[in-house]
Every structure is written in C-alpha cells, then in structure tokens.
Amino acid sequence: MDRRNKAEMITAGIDIGSVSTEVVLAGEENEILSYVVLPSQIDMEKTANEALDAALKKATLTRNDIDYTVATGYGRNNVPFANKSVTEITCHAQGAQHFFPNTRTIIDIGGQDSKAIAIMTRKNNKTKVVDFMMNDKCAAGTGRFLEVMARVLDVDINDMGALSQKSSQETSISSMCTVFAESEVISLIHQKLSKEDIISGLHSAIARKVLGLVQRVPIEEEITLTGGVMKNIGVCEKLMEELAPKKVNLPDEPQIAGALGAAIIAKKHVAVQTN
DSSP states (O other), X not given: OOGGGGTOOOEEEEEEOSSEEEEEEEOTTSOEEEEEEEEOOSSHHHHHHHHHHHHHHHHTOOGGGOSEEEEESTTGGGOTTOSEEOOHHHHHHHHHHHHOTTOOEEEEEOSSOEEEEEEEEOTTSOEEEEEXXXXXXXXXXXXXXXXXXXXXXXXXXXXXXXXXXXOSSOOOOOOOSHHHHHHHHHHHHHTTOOHHHHHHHHHHHHHHHHHHHXXXXXXXXXXXXXXXXXXXXXXXXXXXXXXXXXXXEOOSSGGGHHHHHHHHHHHHHHHHHHO
C-alpha cells in the first residue's frame, strides 16, 4: 500500500545516544509505524543512516515519504539530513507524555547518564518542561555501570532483571562508583554470595542513587520511566518500591521515548510550515 496516496504525514525521530541509537517513524496521529534500536558506532552519522534505513524497510517506506526529521540525543548534531535538532530533555518529555498523558515526572536512565524531568501540560495541550536534573558526569547507575557489573558477574546484561527477581537475600552494595563497585562485587563473589543476591543489591543501589537525583525536582504523579535501563525489570521494580505509593508507569518500549518525542515534535514543525 502506498501511504502517500492517503496524503498521510510521516515524520522521523532519531535519538543518538552514546550506547544506542533509536529511530521512530510516526504517522498522522502520532502512531508508531516502525521503530529500530541499534548500537551506536563511533561514526554517528553512519549509525543514524543505518537505523533510519532499517526503520524505513520495516515500514515499507522510502526517505521520500518522510515529511520532517528531528534528531535528538548525545549525537544529535551529527545527523546532517535532519531538518532540526532538539534536546533530549524536550523529546523525552514529549514521548513520555504521549505514552502516558498524565505524566508529570520522568525518570530516564540511559547508557551514560540519568535524568529527572518535571513537566506540565498547558491549556493548548503543549508539553512544557518546568525543571530537570541530569547526571552526566559519572556513569554510576547507568547502562555502562550495568555492563561492567554484568561482565564481572559473567552474566548476560539482558538476564540481570530476571536473575534479581530470584534473589532470596539481597546483598548490600555500599559503593556506586563503577571502579569501587566492581571491586566490591568481585569481593562478594569470592565470599560465595549468589549472583542473584548481588544483582538485586546492585539494582537497589541504582534505585537509591536515582531517587536522590529525582528528589531535586518536584516529584508529582504520574511518574513515567524511560530509557534503555528501564528494560531491566529488576531496576524498575526497585524504583517503584522507592517511589511508592506514587503511581509509576512503564511503557512497553521505554527505550524509544526520546525518538518518539522527536517524531512528534517533527510533526508540529510540519504543521507550522503548512499553516
């Protein structure tokens, strides 16, 4: 089916992070036509091109079908074919509120940073960021941190969430510095403590650290979790425990919130141009 025969507006959002790159193609009603998640390469422009082409292939579309493209994330200025670049704070806010319209606080944990974003909705339904805090100086509690811990524990990072749910006696982790935490985990392994208990302790430590960041912005319900680390159910459960009894939302695909928000913002720019 040729989507252009329906005069459908199609936009692309590209979120280039330090660890992964996400592309979302959105339709007339901001519905997701396709999305792709790929590891980020040193050549970010190449990564963006490959991810976009993969998303287009999934949706049976071509680049000529795209009306507007917005790039966001760490490498947003390395996408020369994008019409505009927008900060990840703005895009995550837009994406999270699309997933859950009553979102007022966003907690995002990515590959190398974490963010807490407070938002509000104006009368014209526009999402406005009112405050945010970002930890981009240290990898503690981020995807990189978990990658290091998974390597030390000799487990697949994708299995850490399920393993932590099997813990019978959570181990306390005292350090969140990646270097010191690595040494601490090695010591715990030598003490014959189970991997499940160690991983559960790591997830609790991450949740406490992130909560310290979140408490520096106004925490209002509903809270929505985004970012690649939120695909780890163990981290999400610990965060929900720390945030209880507040209502916390978890999208089916938390990793694409930024790219989705970029695609939605792209549609708004097309609307402005055509009015």
